[in-house]
Structures are given as C-alpha cells and as structure tokens.
Amino acid sequence: MAVTAPARPANILVVDDEPDLRTLYELTLLREGHSVSAAGSLSEARDLLSRQRFDVLISDMRLPDGLGLELLRELAQAQRAEKCIVITAYGSAENAVEALKSGAFDYLTKPVDLRQLRAAVVEALQSQRQLPGSGPEGANGRQGTSLQAAPPPPGGIQALARIVGSSTVMGQIKARIEKVATSMAPVLIQGESGTGKELVARAVHECSHRAAGPFVAVNCGAIPENLIEAEFFGARKGAYTGASHDREGYFQAASGGTLFLDEIGDLPLAMQAKLLRVIQERRVRPLGGVQEESVDVRIVSATHRDLAAMVRNGEFRQDLYYRLNVIELRIPALRERREDLGPLVQSLLQRLCAESGQVMPEVSPESLQWLAQHDLPGNVRELENLLQRALALSSGDQLMPEDFGEPLKLSGVETAPDQAPAGPATAPAVAAPAPDIPNDLQQFLDEQERQVLLKALRECDFNRTAAAQRLGLNLRQMRYRIQRLGIMMPGDDDAI
Numbered sequence: 380m381a382v383t384a385p386a387r388p389a390n391i392l393v394v395d396d397e398p399d400l401r402t403l404y405e406l407t408l409l410r411e412g413h414s415v416s417a418a419g420s421l422s423e424a425r426d427l428l429s430r431q432r433f434d435v436l437i438s439d440m441r442l443p444d445g446l447g448l449e450l451l452r453e454l455a456q457a458q459r460a461e462k463c464i465v466i467t468a469y470g471s472a473e474n475a476v477e478a479l480k481s482g483a484f485d486y487l488t489k490p491v492d493l494r495q496l497r498a499a500v501v502e503a504l505q506s507q508r509q510l511p512g513s514g515p516e517g518a519n520g521r522q523g524t525s526l527q528a529a530p531p532p533p534g535g536i537q538a539l540a541r542i543v544g545s546s547t548v549m550g551q552i553k554a555r556i557e558k559v560a561t562s563m564a565p566v567l568i569q570g571e572s573g574t575g576k577e578l579v580a581r582a583v584h585e586c587s588h589r590a591a592g593p594f595v596a597v598n599c600g601a602i603p604e605n606l607i608e609a610e611f612f613g614a615r616k617g618a619y620t621g622a623s624h625d626r627e628g629y630f631q632a633a634s635g636g637t638l639f640l641d642e643i644g645d646l647p648l649a650m651q652a653k654l655l656r657v658i659q660e661r662r663v664r665p666l667g668g669v670q671e672e673s674v675d676v677r678i679v680s681a682t683h684r685d686l687a688a689m690v691r692n693g694e695f696r697q698d699l700y701y702r703l704n705v706i707e708l709r710i711p712a713l714r715e716r717r718e719d720l721g722p723l724v725q726s727l728l729q730r731l732c733a734e735s736g737q738v739m740p741e742v743s744p745e746s747l748q749w750l751a752q753h754d755l756p757g758n759v760r761e762l763e764n765l766l767q768r769a770l771a772l773s774s775g776d777q778l779m780p781e782d783f784g785e786p787l788k789l790s791g792v793e794t795a796p797d798q799a800p801a802g803p804a805t806a807p808a809v810a811a812p813a814p815d816i817p818n819d820l821q822q823f824l825d826e827q828e829r830q831v832l833l834k835a836l837r838e839c840d841f842n843r844t845a846a847a848q849r850l851g852l853n854l855r856q857m858r859y860r861i862q863r864l865g866i867m868m869p870g871d872d873d874a875i
C-alpha cells in the first residue's frame with residue numbers, strides 16, 4: 380500500500396490489550412505528528428471516548444472484555460465521526476467483513492505492516508468530509524466532531540447527477556452511494572443489464588476520497604482465459620511468449636483509486652481463487668515475477684447475474700462472494716421504476732442531440748405511452764438505443780410512436796412482438812420482405828446473421844460471452860462478427 384500524502388496531524392485512539400503492540404502503534408503514529416491516546420480494554424476505550432472526540436480509532440478485534448466491534452457499533456449509534464480501523468487476526472475473513480459491515484473504514488491484518496497502518500490512517504483522515512470550519516482540532520480541541528453531512532466533492536455531485544431518476548428507490552440508491560463512498564469496504568452492484576451499474580460504480584469512486592486516483596473498469600467476461608492473470612496482476616518480461624517488457628496489470632493501474640470489476644460472474648473459477656487471495660492479502664505477484672507487490676485499490680464489482688444462485692450451483696466461490704458483497708447495491712430494472720422513464724427520455728435525448736448536433740425534438744405523449752408499455756429488458760441502454768433510432772428515423776420536430784418502429788422480421792428469424800429492436804444496428808429497414816432469391820446474397824446473409832446475433836444478445840441481456848456460448852462461438856468470434864456487421868453493441872466502449 381503506497382502512502383501518498385502525509386496525514387494532517389490528528390487525534391488518534393489506539394485500543395489493544397498487548398502493551399508491546401500498543402506502544403509500537405503509538406510510536407509509529409507519534410512519529411507522524413499525531414496525538415495518540417491508548418487503551419487496553421473496551422472499558423478504558425469507552426471512558427476515553429466519553430470524554431474526548433478522536434479523528435481515528437484503531438482497535439484490535441479481541442479485547443479482554445469484548446470485541447472491538449462493540450466500539451464501532453456504539454460510535455455508529457451515537458453518530459460519531461471517528462473513522463475506525465480494526466485489526467483482525469490473520470486469515471479471519473469473517474472478522475474483516477463483519478468489521479466493514481459494522482461501519483469500519485478499513486481493517487488491517489496481523490501482523491500489522493506499519494506502512495499499511497500509516498497509509499490507512501492517511502486515507503481515513505482524507506475520507507473525513509469536513510464542513511467548512513468544522514475540522515477536528517487535535518487532542519485538546521473542540522468537544523465535538525460528530526457526523527457531518529457534508530456534501531460529496533464536486534466531481535461526486537456531478538457523477539450523482541448523471542444518474543437520472545427521481546423515483547424513491549433511485550433517491551435511496553444515491554444516498555447510499557454517498558454513504559458507502561466514505562469507506563474502503565468492497566461494494567457489489569447487482570442489477571439487470573443496462574440499468575446503470577457502471578454509472579453507479581463511477582459515482583462511488585467520484586464521491587470517495589480516492590476520486591483523484593484512477594477508476595479502472597474491467598469487463599471480466601471479455602478477457603481471454605489464458606491472458607486473464609497477466610491482465611489482472613501484470614507480467615514480467617519473458618513471462619510468456621510475446622511478453623517483451625514488464626507490463627502492469629489492472630491492480631497496479633488502479634493503485635490509489637478504484638478497480639471496477641464488471642461482469643464479475645463471468646470470472647472463471649480458477650481466477651476467482653486468485654482474486655480472493657489478492658483481496659485477502661492485499662498483495663499481487665505479477666506473472667513471471669518473484670516478488671509480491673502491495674496493492675492499494677478499492678474494489679467495486681458488478682454483475683447482472685444472480686451471484687447467490689451461482690454460489691449455490693458451485694459456479695461462483697462462496698468465499699469470494701462473501702468478500703465482494705460487503706456492501707450491496709441493487710439497481711432495479713427500469714420496468715420497476717416507470718416514473719423514471721420521462722426524466723430519462725428527456726436527459727438521454729438531450730445528450731444524444733448534443734452529441735450529434737441535432738435540435739432536440741419534443742416527445743409526444745403517445746410516444747411516452749408507447750415506451751411505457753414496453754418492458755425494455757435492456758433497460759436504460761435499450762431506451763437509449765430506441766431514442767437514437769427514433770432520432771434517426773424521425774422527420775418532424777416531435778417524436779411519434781412510429782419513429783420507434785416495429786421489430787424487423789426476416790424469414791426464419793423470430794422476433795418477439797413486444798420487443799423493440801436493440802439499437803440503430805437494426806435501423807436500416809428492409810422495406811420489402813426478402814425475396815426468395817435475393818439480388819445480393821451476401822447482403823441478405825449478413826442481415827440474417829445480424830438478426831440472429833441481435834436475438835441472442837437480447838436474450839442474454841446483451842452479454843457477449845453468454846450470447847457467444849448460446850451460438851456455439853467463442854468470444855473472439857462473437858466480437859469479430861459484431862464488428863463486421865456494424866452492430867452498435869451497447870457499451871462497446873466499456874469492453875476491454
């Protein structure tokens with residue numbers, strides 16, 4: 380873990396029943412310029428906490444008169460602003476997860492690496508959002524820093540504003556994003572394809588104290604299995620044929636920031652085990668490397684699949700699920716929050732028109748009704764594609780239902796009657812049914828292939844890997860075909 384900036388002098392309480400360790404932590408923190416108080420038990424800690432406010436509390440998990448977690452819960456209940464770092468025994472995943480769930484900012488594993496201790500304190504202090512003039516003032520400072528509902532940084536406010544939706548549930552999700560952004564706990568975002576999981580992940584990053592660091596998005600389903608380890612952990616020169624120089628992996632690239640693992644359910648089982656180890660140890664060994672490197676990333680993952688069911692079926696490791704799912708954000712499908720449809724249509728149209736330099740048309744009430752009647756299994760992404768198509772087809776200054784068109788039907792390919800086409804790729808309408816003997820065989824076959832691909836993609840929630848499997852193709856062949864046929868696959872720019 381890299382210590383990036385020196386911590387501002389802070390007021391820290393260390394709770395550990397081992398006098399030697401207590402002294403070690405105390406000296407380390409004093410050397411950083413902090414004021415340190417120490418306690419050897421829960422009751423001593425409670426006593427100090429009742430008389431003073433601290434910036435950071437560092438507590439061992441097991442104390443003679445109870446668990447460090449009790450302090451965390453009491454502080455949370457009293458809405459106190461102390462950031463808590465818990466020290467857990469080596470290999471006790473349950474405690475680490477439990478601590479994060481109870482509101483700890485972060486945890487450290489024994490034996491504590493003092494560099495990690497210093498780094499965790501720096502981060503905890505950076506993550507404390509201060510209202511102007513409300514900064515903690517050291518050991519003898521003001522009586523109370525209680526929880527301040529300061530707004531997120533400007534980038535965070537913008538990222539939250541990009542998530543359009545005024546439904547109650549979206550309001551709750553935004554409030555939760557703000558809240559969870561101030562800790563290091565892993566976040567798992569679940570929701571159907573196109574519901575805005577990546578937007579949410581970015582907002583978590585932008586609202587966090589890591590906003591100035593990188594946000595690295597990885598589509599776990601798009602990496603060929605033989606390259607996955609090098610892509611994640613980096614590779615040393617000569618580690619495999621063609622590795623002509625040292626290469627950093629996603630973990631190194633995201634250092635100091637957030638690593639967004641999209642489509643985590645697509646991660647092969649062997650790789651799941653390796654990822655778990657990295658998360659637990661906070662260290663990676665690049666492929667072909669001898670030395671391990673410490674990693675400093677916050678992990679946010681997402682999936683449109685039912686991970687809990689995958690765990691039950693043995694397709695996803697339970698221990699990894701447990702580690703990733705410390706904080707869960709579930710994004711509802713668009714059909715479950717239809718009140719968001721109107722604002723989304725307006726906002727998406729605005730963006731699409733600005734991008735294409737078009738004057739923004741009005742949307743007729745009939746069009747809105749038409750949209751509301753459809754389930755839109757591809758959610759906001761499908762809505763975006765429908766609007767793009769309507770913009771291309773519309774000739775007036777008002778979008779009408781006919782501009783959204785009906786699904787294209789070609790002989791031998793069934794398209795569900797209530798499903799609108801997924802995007803502009805389907806826009807070039809074939810006015811007449813295909814003739815028995817086409818004039819242009821290649822064009823005819825391409826169109827057939829395009830329809831089959833679109834149908835498979837739609838049925839697999841636009842997941843390329845799943846659609847490829849369905850069609851007996853590998854991912855590379857699928858991607859080649861999508862590109863060759865000019866299918867405007869939603870989220871193309873997300874794919875790695």
Ligand SMILES: Nc1ncnc2c1ncn2[C@@H]1O[C@H](COP(=O)(O)OP(=O)(O)OP(=O)(O)O)[C@@H](O)[C@H]1O
Pocket residue numbers: 541542543544570571572573574575576577578579641682683723726759760763841870873
């Ligand atoms: N609430 C929203 N407000 C504005 N735009 C949205 C919203 N939700 C999704 N979008 C837009 O829809 C598209 C899909 O969003 P995003 O990529 O975040 O979805 P996703 O859930 O990650 O999809 P997938 O599971 O396929 O990766 C993007 O263009 C995004 O900007």
